[in-house]
Amino acid sequence: AQSVTQLDSHVSVSEGTPVLLRCNYSSSYSPSLFWYVQHPNKGLQLLLKYTSAATLVKGINGFEAEFKKSETSFHLTKPSAHMSDAAEYFCVVSEYGRDDKIIFGKGTRLHILP
């Protein structure tokens, strides 16, 4: 069975400081992992994805995530936060190659302090 846990429901950082959003997963199969971002009153946008290639994945808007199998983690990072990064972020796990076996985390709301 698959599951995904986002360890923080809210994260606050100051503009210009690093961002770390934590995600742990469990999967019986080789997983695909994704991060989605949802800005207020908008749909969900794919930020980045891991699908068994390079373990360090670069996404849009300067975000990246590292797949660590030994820690079953897929944390999202950004070196320097921008006000426009304020949004909700969802970590997602699926069985590799299976779009019908996808599990969303409960989301982490990122607040950017001026």
Next chain:
Amino acid sequence: DAGVIQSPRHEVTEMGQEVTLRCKPISGHDYLFWYRQTMMRGLELLIYFNNNVPIDDSGMPEDRFSAKMPNASFSTLKIQPSEPRDSAVYFCASSPSTGNGYTFGSGTRLTVV
């Protein structure tokens, strides 16, 4: 490609009325998903289709909800009769069945008064 298109963007209706939400997936995508998002429950998968066939509707809350996909380019989610607790944002998403993630529509914000 224009992406996944949902209509209407906003819907306000009175309790007891029928509501129909519409979705046009990305051309060539084999999977179509309907999700509901609320503050209390987060994102919930309601139903998904593969090649126009409903595969899993276990997330549909009750018989008042129904979904159809008459062809590869169109799907509807219908609520009849609607209730205030159905108020939520309903998202449609599609994917090409390659395991590369979904593309979401912009959602329909439903308010039942």
